Amino acid sequence: MIEWIHVKNFRSLKNFKMNFEEDITIIVGENDCGKTSILESLKIIFNKQKFEEDDISYGEKEAVIEVKIKDRSYIKQVKYEENGLLLENNCVKLSKETINNIKEELDSNTFKELNEEDQRRRLYELMDHLGINKGNMRRIDSLTNKINEKITELESNSYTSSISRIPNDYNLFFLDGKHFQNLDDHIDELYFNQIRQDIWKRDVNGETVEEIINKHLYNSTSDLERQIVDQGSIEKLKTYLPNITEIKIIPQLTQKLNIGVKVQLLEGTEIIPIEKKGDGTKRRITMALLEIRKEIDEEQLHSYIFDEPDTHLHVKAQLDLLNILWGFVRKKKQVIVTSHSPFILNSFSPKNIRLLTLNDYQTELNAVDTDEDIISTLKSLGINNTNLFFSKKILIVEGHTEEKFIPMVFEKIYGFKLQNILVKIIRGNGIDDASKLARVFRDFEFFEESYIYLLLDNDGNRKLKEFNRNLNIPKENKRELGYKEFEDTFDPLIIYIAWKKHVKLNEDAEVYKKFEKKWFYESIKLIRKACIENDLKFSTKLAEYSSDVCCVRMDKVDLGIALANIVEKDDLNPKIVYILEKLVES
Template sequence: MKINKIHIENFKSLKDATVSFPDKIAIVVGDNEVGKTTLLEAINLGLTAQLNGRHIGYELHPYLFNSISSSEYLSSLLEGTNPMPPRILVELYFAEHDELGSLKGSINSTGEDCPGVSLTIEFDPKFEDEYANYIANPADVTSIPIEYMKVVWRTFADQDITARSLPVRCSLIDATTVRHDLGANRYLTEVMANYLEPHDLARLGLSYRKMKDLFLGDPSITAINTELEKAKGTVSDKTISIGLDNTARAKWEAGVIPHLDDIPFSLVGKGEQTSTKIKLALEKAEGSRVILVEEPENHQSHTNLSALLESMFGKAGENQIIVSTHSSFVLNKLGLDGTVLFDGEAGATLMDLPEDTKNYFLKLSGHDTLRLILSKRAILVEGPSDELLVQRAYKDVHGVLPLADGTEIISVRSLAFKRFLDIARLLNIDIRVITDNDGDVAKLKKKYGDYLGADGVLISFDDDEGAPTLEPQLVKYNGRNLTNKILGKDFATDEQLVEYMEGHKTDCALKFFESETAMVIPDYIQHAIAK
């Protein structure tokens, strides 16, 4: 029971967004403020009709509506067109499944005949006359009149939904903000309630009420109530006493505090809180569950994160896991084929990458793939010394360091160059490679034969096989005297100078980076850093 696609209108930062999801684990990545969190909230809203742990009807406020749509609505009012308030729409399109037959229909914005659900927050016609009076003075209207809105939760077959009737369950786990105290307790008890069997929940509720009865039977409480009874007729005509809340709002979920090794859950480490919630959700996640996890890397050490991701990957099975992340490690570990590059309107995927490229990053998950994926322009270099020289050259030419100009300089191991190029070509990223010729230009051209001349790809190197690497290139362009001056050395021959530089690559590159002396940038580097 997997979500193929979601369509969202006017929900928070998302004015009009449609995102398709891969069959396996989906990893949502994107720049800050594009709406990754809102995307996960929208999925959860469509599956549970809840926001912030409560029914959406209790969470309505004007800021749920997209700010652009809200402004357009208010402007139209002032222009005298008397528009209706905008609506929020969340549509979830599911893959065909025997258990989802009751959801199948074509009552959706695309007319597609498939299983699905929609949730709207829209104007309620029964308030039509009252609304007309409300907007009679448009200047007094400053926000969306949520008082006249209603929540409609229906299937694509145009049938009402309840939480019990929807065969798909959802868990939303936000690792970015671990709630404290009662909030943390409530958050975990929600997961625990999903984990426990119905008969366990019933026994827990009965035991909780029994504990309250024992409280009232305690001799100390009886004595206190006897004392309070004396106030009858003075404070009130009725008898005053103390007791425990037995109303609906005081169920076991409100009073039971989860513990780990006898320590209240809210007092254990944040990393442990996060991993416990995720693993509990996964452990009980049968084939009808969608699990949404925001930034699982938060509060996790490298080893704990690796173990957590292995657990997530192993427990995926028939469940659908949708993760948002800012971590290349998470992205690579869970698989590049599940990547959804979200820009606030749509999601590009990496499903068409060559299989060997996907497997490469899965096995060697330390690469900065996310930096590449989120970049507008990237320059790949062979190591730290090359990176320092390119940073200095870029600032000399453009007046700012590359990152301030939206350009990523990424140090990449030699074997990974072509893997990064595969990603860049698929996502149409402007990418340049600065590489040594290693004394064999023909071999280099053969290595990059599939990429030379490709749109958006530049392989930049020097044809001089007598200067096969960065160090002899610097001496070639700057001369021995200037290079000695920059390094604070006094070598008598070019050979001695190059030998020293090759033995102290990073130190020499740092000298060039920090030097106030003007340097000559090799042509192949200048070519690569040109805009």
């Protein structure tokens, strides 16, 4: 994965460093604050884009881009000379551990026991890794010596060494506006680019295409060297370079093929004129192909980098895009995306969001630490009402306990948050005007009753029943809990263990010692039995037992948190599990 990027003097990125998440990183900010510049810095490092003269920050003479990926970082230094030329220097910086691992591998019996062809293939891989030009070398001892020379150079230069080019040994897919609006570019980047790269490793009679081309180039340059020498070039050059003894010409194979693709979609024998479709339709077509790419399960590491893929997309299409992004994340692919979409921002944790601002023509990175920060970020971009209507589903629960418990248990079971799938929880006892809220839902353009789920106490409150009557929520979207309330659904043993653990973690030792002497599983069972027989609220009597007898105040919200911290899916009431499963469904 790409771990971080550090940029100096590239456009508005004067001295900018940003870390990337393993799963998804969402870069947001107003126009011209540096979002695209970050992505184009990555393109430059990975040979997808050339460095232009005006990319260097105004008034500066040199720009540096460094990217940390896997066990190394790549550095590109670009210097503007007085004569108007741009001089580029590429470097690789490896860790001491990586170098030691390579040395150990070359000295290992495992490597020595490989046959000659497998040894050569592995040595070529290591040379690519170290940025060494293989040339026409095939002898095992020559290849090994070349690697050892590079290791010595790295060790004497803080594990940093110049390389002729940054290798294309990590799969990155860059998709910007043109890739979403142009089918040819989309297919080329997602599929055909890999074919171009694989050509170089294609086996032809025991040799790769790259080896065959290198052999031909070296044979040709050897002939060229002899021709130049035979023409008396060295003698002529001695006038200016008296100590010259040899002219050496080394070909530099850049592994680039100028081959593109033309994609045609057919209706029978007729070509569908995609270029005449609207931008939104073009993006929906390329998104459908992206959906297919998401399903390809490959062992290689991949990073997908999207530049504002939500542009021109209707609300429903933005939700589809969100599902695609989540699909890549679940496939363990890294995703980096610039976006203004409230759906995308609202569905990920604060840790996944990078907010950029422009201050005195310089890009700055601002912290997004809480869900409230996300809402503030959206509002700063002119997007309001983020809590409710940028949601795919809405779960209405009875009170504070469920409001805390459900999100915690959901994340424990499924490994991601409710907000990640755009589910919003509303607390029923916080609804002041049920009929008014119902009207707001009905007036919303994309509202459907099937989007709303109710998880209620058996003695549910009047306002929620009125809300239900006004909206006519489907029966299968509603579940009522306990003989009276949510707390009734848990086994007394679970409650005993959960609250005991909570008190131990949150109270001092002396308080816990007194509490432990009076907090008993059998007592909780008797309280439950008495409540059922006398039509009493279990949570009320349980709180009285904890505070009056055991001397520790029990808050219903704290009890919900305590339960969520220890329960597993098998401990949950089937009605709760049912609602959770419904929320996960597409």
